Amino acid sequence: MHSAIITGTGVFTPENVITNEELVESYNAFVDRFNAAHEEEIVAGEVAERTHSSADFIREASGIEQRYVMNKDGVLDPTRMFPRLDARADDAPGLMAEMGVHAIQTALAQAGRAPEDVDLILCAASNHERAYPAIAVEIQELLGAGGFAFDMNVACSSATFGLQTAADMVRTGSVKCAIVVSPEICSAHLEWRDRDCHFIFGDVATAMVVEREEDGKSGFRIRSTRCVTKFSNNIRNNNGFLRRTHDQMEDRRDMQFMQNGRKVFKEVLPMVSTHIANHMEHEQVQAGDLKRLWLHQANKTMNDYIGKKVLGREPEAGEQPNILQDYANTSSAGSIIAFSKYSDDMAPGDVGLLCSFGAGYSVGSAVLERV
Numbered sequence: 001m002h003s004a005i006i007t008g009t010g011v012f013t014p015e016n017v018i019t020n021e022e023l024v025e026s027y028n029a030f031v032d033r034f035n036a037a038h039e040e041e042i043v044a045g046e047v048a049e050r051t052h053s054s055a056d057f058i059r060e061a062s063g064i065e066q067r068y069v070m071n072k073d074g075v076l077d078p079t080r081m082f083p084r085l086d087a088r089a090d091d092a093p094g095l096m097a098e099m100g101v102h103a104i105q106t107a108l109a110q111a112g113r114a115p116e117d118v119d120l121i122l123c124a125a126s127n128h129e130r131a132y133p134a135i136a137v138e139i140q141e142l143l144g145a146g147g148f149a150f151d152m153n154v155a156c157s158s159a160t161f162g163l164q165t166a167a168d169m170v171r172t173g174s175v176k177c178a179i180v181v182s183p184e185i186c187s188a189h190l191e192w193r194d195r196d197c198h199f200i201f202g203d204v205a206t207a208m209v210v211e212r213e214e215d216g217k218s219g220f221r222i223r224s225t226r227c228v229t230k231f232s233n234n235i236r237n238n239n240g241f242l243r244r245t246h247d248q249m250e251d252r253r254d255m256q257f258m259q260n261g262r263k264v265f266k267e268v269l270p271m272v273s274t275h276i277a278n279h280m281e282h283e284q285v286q287a288g289d290l291k292r293l294w295l296h297q298a299n300k301t302m303n304d305y306i307g308k309k310v311l312g313r314e315p316e317a318g319e320q321p322n323i324l325q326d327y328a329n330t331s332s333a334g335s336i337i338a339f340s341k342y343s344d345d346m347a348p349g350d351v352g353l354l355c356s357f358g359a360g361y362s363v364g365s366a367v368l369e370r371v
């Protein structure tokens with residue numbers, strides 16, 4: 001068996017930023033238009049009046065201050081409230097593939113590898129822009145990589161489940177140099193007209209290079225990974241060909257991200273805490289051994305709770321870095337952004353824990369040691 005290490009990471013950040021204030025201004029304009037257009041039905045009790053959103057609520061409930069998006073004007077147009085991401089011609093690169101390639105180029109440069117060294121690409125993301133051919137195979141072609149490639153989806157845990165898959169293949173020798181890439185265009189599966197969740201998501205792409213340690217590279221040794229799933233409908237997106245055929249897309253709300261946020265909060269927290277405690281026990285890692293926690297980036301209160309539970313005390317500044325204030329929830333990419341941006345200062349022998357959680361439910365974790 002080989003030892004697997006992460007030798008490079010990359011983050012592609014879209015150019016457009018939407019602040020909470022901009023988001024709320026456009027949402028409230030949409031609400032005013034909606035209420036005016038349905039005034040009679042609202043008075044007759046046939047349609048529910050819509051309520052304004054608030055930037056203060058968003059910051060306090062989630063910790064989010066802004067988000068990056070692939071298209072801004074479509075989202076902020078109160079008559080539209082959806083990104084303008086036109087389908088590309090069949091002979092042009094897809095949007096996910098293009099974002100993924102940007103993130104991979106940064107990760108490969110950090111790893112000191114060329115595309116031809118790569119023999120596996122996993123495109124691990126929450127929503128794929130088409131059913132097939134796999135986005136990962138398109139990325140393989142655009143990069144000029146060899147070997148094979150495939151897509152996988154475990155929602156917010158896609159990247160950590162992808163990391164386990166890649167690391168296991170590197171360990172057993174079926175591949176030598178793998179890439180886990182997570183292009184997350186969350187803006188296209190978010191209902192921007194739903195006050196309960198319109199602030200939650202942003203767009204990004206992340207990539208990790210996973211290789212054999214004995215190939216003489218430095219990076220983060222993947223000491224072990226753990227994945228767990230337990231079915232729940234509390235976070236879901238029912239979009240799919242069966243629904244589309246039967247419902248003719250009329251019930252659009254059902255075809256995008258939906259969640260019962262309160263239930264998610266209550267049910268996922270104990271699941272994550274238990275999962276991390278079990279992983280640490282099996283790996284014989286004590287709280288005092290952990291220099292860093294790179295957690296899923298959905299909600300600040302949630303991360304504060306998990307950080308305190310894992311370490312047995314309030315995390316000190318920098319021990320449990322959050323990026324959600326800048327990026328919002330970027331699904332599976334969130335913990336990888338935190339890892340990519342907050343790991344350079346770690347010394348050889350330092351240990352950290354990467355952990356994602358979300359729809360499924362799913363939890364994926366990795367104990368990483370700087371080498």
Ligand code: COA
Pocket residue numbers: 052053054057058061062156195196197199235259260261262264265298299302329331358359
């Ligand atoms: N602006 C202003 N007020 C809002 C609002 C908005 N955009 N959205 C909701 N509210 C109001 C509600 O109407 C409610 O008011 P009420 O008490 O008078 O009825 C109040 O704020 C609380 O709403 P609630 O939805 O219960 O908020 P919350 O405190 O649970 O926070 C989340 C909402 C989504 C931030 C939180 O539940 C969460 O983070 N859950 C887990 C999310 C998660 O990890 N999901 C994984 C996704 S991959």
